[in-house]
Amino acid sequence: MGLVGCKQHPASSPQPKAAAIAAGEIGSRLPQFSVKDLQGREISSADLRGKVVLIDFWATWCQPCKREMPGYQKLVDRYGSRGLAVVGFKFDTMMDAEDPVLFARKIGVQYPLAVASDDLKQKFGGIEGLPTTMLYDRQGILQKKVIGFEYTNIIESELRVLL
Numbered sequence: 001m002g003l004v005g006c007k008q009h010p011a012s013s014p015q016p017k018a019a020a021i022a023a024g025e026i027g028s029r030l031p032q033f034s035v036k037d038l039q040g041r042e043i044s045s046a047d048l049r050g051k052v053v054l055i056d057f058w059a060t061w062c063q064p065c066k067r068e069m070p071g072y073q074k075l076v077d078r079y080g081s082r083g084l085a086v087v088g089f090k091f092d093t094m095m096d097a098e099d100p101v102l103f104a105r106k107i108g109v110q111y112p113l114a115v116a117s118d119d120l121k122q123k124f125g126g127i128e129g130l131p132t133t134m135l136y137d138r139q140g141i142l143q144k145k146v147i148g149f150e151y152t153n154i155i156e157s158e159l160r161v162l163l
Contacts, residue, residue, distance in 0.1 A: 024125015030055075030140040031123035037112040038101050043087060050138055051085045052162045054155070055124065057116060057132040058088050061097040064149035065131040066107060071152030073109050075159065082163045083138065089116035091130060137162045 021027045030053060034044035056072055058065035069088065076086045090100055092115055097103075104113055121127050124134065128147050135144040135158055144158050 022125055023123060024134070024142070024145065026142055026145060028125065028142045030136045030142070033120055033123060035114045035117075035120065037114045038090075038104070039112075041112070043112045043114055045140075048085050048087075048136075049140070051083045052079075052138055052159055053136040053140075054084065054086045054159065055134040055136070056086065056088045057091060057121075057124075057127050057130060059091040059094065059096075059130055060100055060103045061094055062091075062130045066103075068131050068133070068149055068152070069104075069109050070107050071155075073111060074152065075156055076111050079159065079163060084159060084163065086111040088113040089120060089124075090114065091116055091127070135159055135162070 023031060030045055030048065032045045034042065034046075037043050054072060054075070056065075056069065058069060060066075072086050072088075076084060088104075088109070088111060090113055100113065104110075116127070131146075131149065133144075133146045133150060133155065134142055135155065137143050143162060144155075146155075
């Protein structure tokens with residue numbers, strides 16, 4: 001004979017823990033990093049706090065990267081004063097097609113560029129292809145991730161909402 005209207009509760013009901021969002025997945029946080037750029041200047045995640053951040057993984061031998069990067073420079077030129085920061089991380093898994101500093105100068109890129117160490121790539125969840133673009137909001141939360149070429153106007157429409 002049971003009790004009507006009573007619900008049985010275990011003595012210690014485990015509360016479901018919010019699943020941690022894996023690095024590099026939408027909703028994950030901008031990882032902490034500190035690296036020297038190709039000019040020898042320090043770049044760190046701490047410097048990016050409170051900004052909308054576009055992280056671009058690229059390589060000198062990547063033709064889609066070469067097409068995409070000047071568009072990101074235009075976005076920095078247009079929205080940098082409103083809080084947009086762009087950082088490019090260069091892959092070094094294959095030999096550079098040309099000197100990366102000259103490469104950047106030739107295509108008109110002036111935003112900070114640094115080498116992506118294996119450790120750094122892992123902090124961003126591992127990189128599956130180039131280019132890879134990650135767009136973080138002012139709270140450091142990943143809002144958009146694109147593996148492969150994306151037109152600047154698509155990224156621009158996404159980032160305008162975040163500014």
